[in-house]
Structures are given as C-alpha cells and as structure tokens.
Amino acid sequence: MSNAIGYAAHDPSSPLVPYAFSRRDVGPHDVQIQILYCGVCHSDLHTARNEWNNTLYPSVPGHEIVGRVSAVGSAVSAFKVGDVAGVGCLVDSCRHCASCGEGLEQYCENGFIGTYNGSAFGGSENTLGGYSDHIVVNEQYVLRVSHTENLAAVAPLLCAGITTYSPLRQWNVGPGQKVGVVGLGGLGHMAVKIAAAMGAHVVLFTTSPDKTEDALRLGAAEVVVSKDKAQMAAHANSLDFILNTVAAPHSLDPFIALLKRDGTMTLVGAPASPHPSPSVFGLIFKRRRIAGSLIGGIQETQDMLDFCAQHGIVADIEMIDIRDINQAYERMLRSDVKYRFVIDMASLKADA
Structure with a gap:
C-alpha cells in the first residue's frame, strides 16, 4: 500500500477537508500516476452532497485527471515512467459482457467501476478519485495525452x-x-x-x-x-x-x-x-x-483526446487551489465559472 493525501467529503452537509488514505500497490498491469491537475465536475458536487442518494463516504471526488506516470507494473508495455497520462470517469468494468466487448465499457452490463464512489469488483472497497496526489489504475483504463502545452485545460476533456x-x-x-x-x-x-x-x-x-x-x-x-x-x-x-x-x-x-x-x-x-x-x-x-448518452468507452475517449489534440481543442478553465474547492462548489451552483474549474494539485502539498 502507498500513502495518499487528498480532500474528502465525510457526510452530505460538511465541507470537503484534507484526508489521508492508502492506495493499493502497483500490480503487474497497473499504472501509477502523479496527479498534476484535476477538473471539477458537477457530478463531484452531486456526489459529495449525496444528491443522487448513492454516495459512499468518505468520498474523494475527481474524474478529470491528468498527470505524469510515476510507476508501472511489470507487464505494462503501453506506458512508461515520465509519460503524460489521463484517467476519466471509470477505472474498471467486467471486461466480458457484450458492451465491454464492443468497447462500450460505460454501459457495462455488470456495472462499470467509477473513478470515485465505486465499489471495486471482488469487495466493498470504495474507489477514491482525483482530488488527491496520486492514483493507481489498471493500464486498460489509462489514456494517452498527446497535447501537453496547456495540460491543465486538457483535464476537463476526460469528462466534459x-x-x-x-x-x-x-x-x-x-x-x-x-x-x-x-x-x-x-x-x-x-x-x-x-x-x-x-x-x-x-x-x-x-x-x-x-x-x-x-x-x-x-x-x-x-x-x-x-x-x-x-x-x-x-x-x-x-x-x-x-x-x-x-x-x-x-x-x-x-x-x-x-x-x-x-x-x-x-x-x-x-x-x-x-x-x-x-x-x-x-x-x-x-x-x-x-x-x-453517458460519457464514452475507453477507445472512444482516446479517440476524443486525439481529435482534440489534432484540432487544438482544450477547455476554458479557471485554476484553483485545492483549499478553495468548497467555495468553487458554491460558485458552480451560481454558474460563476467560465467554464470549468481545474485544481492545481501542487497546492495539495502546499496545503499539507
């Protein structure tokens, strides 16, 4: 296990606060990513405040993740340490149903595993998302990021x-x-x-x-x-x-x-x-x-990233420090952002 730090909601009515937790060790097919930026999605707010009545607490939101690969498993060939990579809304699926077989993991008939607020297959572990310093994800659910000039503005592409x-x-x-x-x-x-x-x-x-x-x-x-x-x-x-x-x-x-x-x-x-x-x-x-329509499958998400890189498309963003996440949620409710908040995760270490 590796020690992680992030921000978490502990109940529907309290603000997100600093939170220390553990990530699993890097397995043979895993990629560990040092998170550089994480977009703030309205789904994060819905989940933190249990507005969909399905939140598993403590909840570490965040599924618009970009960062740098910091470790890879022994069987991983598509990524190496130092690569820029992304993680979107899902980190696993059953991999054997018809939808998974067609590259439509978001419609997995056995339920995909969300990057946060998802019970991992084989147990009741709650997945914890990108409002954190690093994440460990199976290589099949990691995306290649090729346009890196404005990496923070790439993060919202992983959901929006x-x-x-x-x-x-x-x-x-x-x-x-x-x-x-x-x-x-x-x-x-x-x-x-x-x-x-x-x-x-x-x-x-x-x-x-x-x-x-x-x-x-x-x-x-x-x-x-x-x-x-x-x-x-x-x-x-x-x-x-x-x-x-x-x-x-x-x-x-x-x-x-x-x-x-x-x-x-x-x-x-x-x-x-x-x-x-x-x-x-x-x-x-x-x-x-x-x-x-619900998000997209892994290959389609990769196609989207490549399309956006080809056409020079990134999100219009406002960068925030992690300590300002609760104020950002209130501003989101007032539509007071053009057009996506992105957390500079370097601020997490400064906040620790």
Missing part, C-alpha cells in the same frame, strides 16, 4: 469532452448539418467547440443573452436566447440534432419543436430531479426522438 464528443459521433454530426447545443456551461462550451470542429453549423441556445459573445468566440454560428419565443420560432423544424447539456429540470417541448423530421435530441445533463414530461405530439408528428 467525452460526454459531448460521444453523442456527436454516435449521431454522425458533421458538415452540412445544423446542430443545436442547449446551455453554455462546462459541458456546453465543449459541445460547441467539438461540434464546430466536426464541421457542423452550431446554434447555441441559452437563457443568458450575455453569453452571446462567448458562444460566438467558442465556435457557434448563431446564438438564440431560448426565453425569446420569436427567436425560437425562427428555428422551428430546422435542426438535425440537438445536444442538451443543461443539468437542471426544464421543459423539453420548446427544443423538440426545433428538430426536423427524424431529428434527435440527446440529453447529457443529469438533473437531481426529473424534467417535466414532454408532450407526445411533438414527437409523433415528426418522428422525433429523445435519447440519452
């Missing part, structure tokens, strides 16, 4: 990037398509960048008129204030695909009406309570679809 890239790829977004993105937050700003890089005409839908300039800078061709009925009506029946990134309950009907016949709106935001039920008539008269 793949969460938006995967549905855009699944629904074949590309040139000649008009694609809507709902919401310009941590997920939405990545969706705009990636969809634009795929060649789509991107329309950003927001409730905040003051986000127009940013949306255009990020790659949107048009910006629509979704509270303006006239602006919404101008896009009726015109969109091939919509990626809805909003993580708060809201009516889906106004966005369904924007889809062409056979168009799809895919939901990737995960609200703490359900959306109002949509009208069936908005779906059946145009054969429209509502779908969902």
Whole structure:
C-alpha cells in the first residue's frame, strides 16, 4: 500500500477537508500516476452532497485527471515512467459482457467501476478519485495525452469532452448539418467547440443573452436566447440534432419543436430531479426522438483526446487551489465559472 493525501467529503452537509488514505500497490498491469491537475465536475458536487442518494463516504471526488506516470507494473508495455497520462470517469468494468466487448465499457452490463464512489469488483472497497496526489489504475483504463502545452485545460476533456464528443459521433454530426447545443456551461462550451470542429453549423441556445459573445468566440454560428419565443420560432423544424447539456429540470417541448423530421435530441445533463414530461405530439408528428448518452468507452475517449489534440481543442478553465474547492462548489451552483474549474494539485502539498 502507498500513502495518499487528498480532500474528502465525510457526510452530505460538511465541507470537503484534507484526508489521508492508502492506495493499493502497483500490480503487474497497473499504472501509477502523479496527479498534476484535476477538473471539477458537477457530478463531484452531486456526489459529495449525496444528491443522487448513492454516495459512499468518505468520498474523494475527481474524474478529470491528468498527470505524469510515476510507476508501472511489470507487464505494462503501453506506458512508461515520465509519460503524460489521463484517467476519466471509470477505472474498471467486467471486461466480458457484450458492451465491454464492443468497447462500450460505460454501459457495462455488470456495472462499470467509477473513478470515485465505486465499489471495486471482488469487495466493498470504495474507489477514491482525483482530488488527491496520486492514483493507481489498471493500464486498460489509462489514456494517452498527446497535447501537453496547456495540460491543465486538457483535464476537463476526460469528462466534459467525452460526454459531448460521444453523442456527436454516435449521431454522425458533421458538415452540412445544423446542430443545436442547449446551455453554455462546462459541458456546453465543449459541445460547441467539438461540434464546430466536426464541421457542423452550431446554434447555441441559452437563457443568458450575455453569453452571446462567448458562444460566438467558442465556435457557434448563431446564438438564440431560448426565453425569446420569436427567436425560437425562427428555428422551428430546422435542426438535425440537438445536444442538451443543461443539468437542471426544464421543459423539453420548446427544443423538440426545433428538430426536423427524424431529428434527435440527446440529453447529457443529469438533473437531481426529473424534467417535466414532454408532450407526445411533438414527437409523433415528426418522428422525433429523445435519447440519452453517458460519457464514452475507453477507445472512444482516446479517440476524443486525439481529435482534440489534432484540432487544438482544450477547455476554458479557471485554476484553483485545492483549499478553495468548497467555495468553487458554491460558485458552480451560481454558474460563476467560465467554464470549468481545474485544481492545481501542487497546492495539495502546499496545503499539507
């Protein structure tokens, strides 16, 4: 076992505090990573505060991890000490079900093991995430990071990037398509960048008129204030695909009406309570679809990292020290970040 330090939540109502714990020894197929940066995802907040009613305490959040390989197991060939590597939202899966066999580990029929708040196979061990100084992960679930000029801004790609890239790829977004993105937050700003890089005409839908300039800078061709009925009506029946990134309950009907016949709106935001039920008539008269998508498999996540490196895509971030994580959570709730907090893990040692 190796000694680790991090920040943990110990119950739903208390702030995250420094926490010392143990990581497993590096096995033959393991990679140990010294964590340099960890993105802050809204899922971290949901979990720390048990808003999904499934948190295992103590909880060390963090699944947008980039760092440097500090040790490898005897059977590892794809990574060596000194490599820059990443870890996303999952660190294991059953590896033998149909989904795992197709490289869709996020849909593992036996349940994937989350980077945090996941019970490891074979026991009740609680996985502990990236708000820590190092992590040990099986080599099959470690990603290669090739664009390292702004490594901190690469970290959010491991969740926000793949969460938006995967549905855009699944629904074949590309040139000649008009694609809507709902919401310009941590997920939405990545969706705009990636969809634009795929060649789509991107329309950003927001409730905040003051986000127009940013949306255009990020790659949107048009910006629509979704509270303006006239602006919404101008896009009726015109969109091939919509990626809805909003993580708060809201009516889906106004966005369904924007889809062409056979168009799809895919939901990737995960609200703490359900959306109002949509009208069936908005779906059946145009054969429209509502779908969902969950992160991405390991190979697809690697493809996303390579795509983003090729196109020079990273997240827009604000760097914080680990001691400021509780204030960052409160600011996230107010949407007071453009567009992703990233923890400089060097601050963890300074805080110790």
